[in-house]
Amino acid sequence: MKVFVTGHLGYIGVHLVELLKDAGHEVTGCDLALFEGCEWEPFVRPDHEHIKDVREITVDDLRGHDCVMHLAAISNDPMGDLNPEITLGVNRDASIEIAKKAKEAGVGRYLFSGSCSVYGKGEKLDLEENDGLHPLTAYAKSKIDTETEVSKLADDTFSPAYLRNATAYGHSPMLRIDLVVNNLLGSALAFNQIRIQSDGSPWRPLVHCRDIARAFCAFLEAPRECIHNKAVNIGGNTENYQVKDVADYVGELIPSADIVFTGEVGNDPRNYRVKFDLLNELLPDFKLQYTLKSGMEELFAKMKEHGFSEKDFESDQFVRLRTLKHRMGKLGVVEAE
Incomplete structure (x- = not known):
């Protein structure tokens, strides 16, 4: 199949391009390259590449593709809060427009990269897809708004x-x-x-970035009726952890490290534990390749191999917010002082 991937140069996107090409698909990528120079290791490039803002994608760019996988976004809460207006413009408005253009171009399937952050301060634990949504940030709100508007486009020809x-x-490779x-x-x-910014109590569902890419591939191959116009949590029931649990795992890998509560976030209101039963029901053959422990062991080995240091931690290379602040002009925004 011919697949159009937005955000193909991102943290998840580089995994996705590799997996799609390994499976024999023809891949077109579109990315503004905001984080050019931040790569950690070489990665696989798509067959065709557009280096431009996703807001400039045309119907002709999408024509002839079987699926659009839309990952491009201002990619987390702090970055979203840096400029909520641009976040909604890129994450919501552009996402909806790309879906409309994909439908006009005759693309049959549109897969949107959403987030469990839409649950915000969960009204209960073990949240399912039909539970209430309580977005606390512009980033999370943009994801809900996109789901709502794109769902109106669904029909017999557009899924x-x-x-x-x-x-x-x-x-x-884009750490x-x-x-x-x-x-x-x-x-x-x-x-x-081990610097914990909250009190360590909030729950988070966790999933390895490559497993997210694998889920996109599974949704590409899934029967249309299984996933048509559905919102599906991506992760595993056993992969919900409190932040303090993650810290304990880090302590097992680096016993000399002390746990320090830095207090920047304080009582973090983002607290949600999520159920993934629907994913297991719709795609029973899809299984996560990573547990938190195995994923952390792999990353720890890679960090040691690269000699990860204080200089790396404090550099712009691996912290998207720092790089974004310097490159806001590429998004049409003048950087604030």
Whole structure:
């Protein structure tokens, strides 16, 4: 099949391109390359590549493709809060427009990279797809709004689906350390301190970034009727953890590191434990390849191999927010002082 991937140069996107090509698909990528120069290791490029803002994607760009996999976004809560207006413009408005253009171009399937952050401060634990949504950030709101509007486009010729990804972590050639698991492990290596910004109690569903990419591939191959216009949590029931549990795992890998509660976040309101029964029901053959322990062991080995240090932790390379602040002009925004 011919697959159009937005955000193909991102943390998850580089895994996805590799997996799609390994499966024999023809891949077109579109990415603004905001984080050019942040790569950690070489990665597989798509067959065709557009280096441009996803807001500039045309119907002709999409014509002839069987599926659009839309990953491009201002990619987490702190980055979204940097400029909520641009976040909604890119994450919501562009996502809806790409879906409309895909439908006009005759693309049969549209897979949207959503987030379990839409549950926000969960009204209960073990949240399912039909439970209440309580977005606490512009990033999370943009994901809900996109689901709502794109669902109106679904019909016999156009089949969208919404992958509500758990919190990503793990090794990628485009490494990020502005994610809770990667950050705790990175701080332990850099400073011999496991720096927890909250009180450690919030729950998070966690999933390896490569398993998210594998889920997109599974949704590409899934029978249309299984996933048509459905929002599906992506992760595993056994992969819900409190932040303090993650810190304990880091301590097992680096016993000399001390746990330090830094207090920046305080009582973090983002607290949600998620159920993934629907994913297991719709795609029973799809299984996660990583547990938190195996994913952390892999990342730890990679960090040691690369000599990850205090300099790396404090550089712009692995923290998207820092790089984004310097490159806001590429999004049409003048950087604030």
